[in-house]
Amino acid sequence: MxxxxxxxxxxxxxxADAKRLVSVKDLEKALHFKxxxxxxxDFLLAPDRTGIIAEFKRRSPSKGLIxxxxxxxxxTQAYNASGASALSVLTDVDFFGGKTDDILAARAANEIPIxxxxxxxxxYQILEAKAWGADxxxxxxxxxxxxxxxxxGQFAHNLGLNVLLEVHNQEELERSICPHLDAIGVxxxxxxxxxxxxxTSFDLVNQIPDQFLKISESAISEPKTILDLKNAGFNGFLIxxxxxxxxxxxxxxxxxxxxxH
Numbered sequence: 001m002x003x004x005x006x007x008x009x010x011x012x013x014x015x016a017d018a019k020r021l022v023s024v025k026d027l028e029k030a031l032h033f034k035x036x037x038x039x040x041x042d043f044l045l046a047p048d049r050t051g052i053i054a055e056f057k058r059r060s061p062s063k064g065l066i067x068x069x070x071x072x073x074x075x076t077q078a079y080n081a082s083g084a085s086a087l088s089v090l091t092d093v094d095f096f097g098g099k100t101d102d103i104l105a106a107r108a109a110n111e112i113p114i115x116x117x118x119x120x121x122x123x124y125q126i127l128e129a130k131a132w133g134a135d136x137x138x139x140x141x142x143x144x145x146x147x148x149x150x151x152x153g154q155f156a157h158n159l160g161l162n163v164l165l166e167v168h169n170q171e172e173l174e175r176s177i178c179p180h181l182d183a184i185g186v187x188x189x190x191x192x193x194x195x196x197x198x199x200t201s202f203d204l205v206n207q208i209p210d211q212f213l214k215i216s217e218s219a220i221s222e223p224k225t226i227l228d229l230k231n232a233g234f235n236g237f238l239i240x241x242x243x244x245x246x247x248x249x250x251x252x253x254x255x256x257x258x259x260x261h
Contacts, residue, residue, distance in 0.1 A: 002192040003061050007095055007119055008143050014093070015122045024124070030131035037135040038113040040162035040182055043085045044213055044236050050257055051230070053115060053215065054079035055088035055240030056106065056249075058097035062194035065097075067244045072102045073109040078250025079243075082257050086113040086136065088238060100132060107133030115164065119143060123155050136162040139181075141172035142191055153180030164215065168200065173207055183213035185238065188220075198225060205233045223259035 001009075027033065043049055056072050056079075059065045076087050089106050090098035098118075106114055116134035118125065121143065129137050137156050139149050153163045157180050164183045167173040168190060177184075186201045186208075196219035208214050215236035216229045226237050243249040243256070 003095075003194065004142060004191045007061075007092070008121065010094055011092075011119045011121055015124055018128070019124055022128075024127060027127045027131040032107065032133035033131045035133065037130075037160045037162065038111075040086065040113050040136050040164075041213060043113050044183075046085065048083070049085040050083040050260065051226075051234075051236045052079075052084045052253070052257070053086045053088050053236055053238040054082075054084040054243060054253055055090070055117065055238060056102060057088075057090045057117075057240045057244050059095075060194075060241070061095050063241065063245075066241060067249070068097075070244070070249055072105045075244075075249045076106040077109050079253055080110045080112050082250070082253045084112065084253065085236065086115060088115040088117045088240065089134075091116055091118045091132075100128075103132045103134060113162065120152060121148075123152065126152060126156050126159065126161065129156075130159045130161060134161070136164055136182075138185075139163060139165050139176075140191070141165060141167045141176040144176070146175050146178070149176045150178040150180055153178060156180070166217065167204070170204060170207055173204060177209065181212055183215050183236065184208045185215035185217045185236075187217045189218040201229060201234065202232055205229075223256055226260060 089103045090096040092098050113135040115136040116129040156163050162182045165181045166185045166187050168187050186204045188198050188200045189196045198219045201216040214234045216234045217238035220239050221242045243252040246252040
């Protein structure tokens with residue numbers, strides 16, 4: 001069993017527990033449930049933004065603890081002020097050290113799109129994302145059937161949420177493309193063994209239909225890489241570890257973006 005299988009197994013237990021604790025009706029009564037979601041595309045393509053989706057992440061299965069001290073509101077505000085197009089906030093508890101309060105704090109402090117970064121396997125998690133103030137949900141092709149991608153994507157769209165599909169190879173991409181997506185992300189990290197290879201993005205960019213926003217995720221540590229990815233046709237760039245592994249992620253993104261021009 002690889003790490004992804006373990007995460008999904010644990011996620012099924014987590015979702016079952018959450019359903020027992022908080023009813024769908026309670027989620028629908030939540031503070032943010034009726035708010036209108038930000039349109040991901042508007043911010044990703046905005047000329048005064050960078051296309052960077054800046055991530056708040058405490059730990060990961062491959063690296064262990066990345067940053068145990070940074071404050072989520074402070075860091076995400078700094079990301080926003082530096083020109084990030086969107087924020088990505090991990091909500092997986094066991095493997096990434098995330099929590100619901102992280103996304104609520106990021107939402108309270110920012111008016112740009114927020115991606116709930118988690119392993120989505122159930123409509124209930126999409127209702128949670130809406131209730132917590134997220135604007136974008138992530139669907140990972142490696143853990144979902146094409147039918148699940150389509151059904152969960154449609155469910156999210158019906159709630160007014162944006163949908164980012166994550167793929168790792170051409171086979172996942174081809175089987176998972178459907179109308180209920182806004183963006184397709186190429187994860188340069190292999191989730192089975194956590195090795196990274198930026199070439200994955202360059203290999204797949206032209207296979208993604210142009211109706212979708214194109215995102216490159218992981219393994220981006222140099223400003224030059226963003227310029228190369230832009231030239232190849234990508235609109236967005238998800239960066240987490242590169243900023244979070246520093247003592248001051250807000251300063252790290254500022255320095256990084258200053259080198260983009």
